Amino acid sequence: MDIISQLQEQGNTIASLAFNTFGTLQRDAPPVRLSPNYPEPPANTTTETPADIAEQPKLMSAALVKAAKQFDVLVSALPVSEGDEEAQLKRIAELQAENEEVGQELQNQLEAAETELRQVQGLFNEAADNCLNLKKPD
Secondary structure: OOHHHHHHHHHHHHHHHHHHHHHHHHHHOOOOOOOOOOOOOOOOOOOOOHHHHHHHHHHHHHHHHHHHHHHHHHHHOOOOOOOOHHHHHHHHHHHHHHHHHHHHHHHHHHHHHHHHHHHHHHHHHHHHHHHHHHOOOO
């Protein structure tokens, strides 16, 4: 997998971890009374022990930090840009010219192959006709 695909995959992983972390924190957060005018909120009825609930955000945040560090490692593995913007534009122009040359060469090869294919098909049809004409009817 190339570096850009790895970066995209790592970005998706970070987004997924963040989504799950925020959802878990929202789900497990203890109820809070908004105002003295409101009744006391109902108690949280989770089956997990308070120790599990307290440990889960630490584990999830550690996974998020680890994924972010991996993303940083991938970013640092990207090739360094060569020079200023003008040099990059010049390089792009060179690559486009090279692409045009290669494209023209491929087009020439395709035309030559099509010509050869037509010749081979013509010879095959001629050979098939000759074989059919050699057979005598029963």
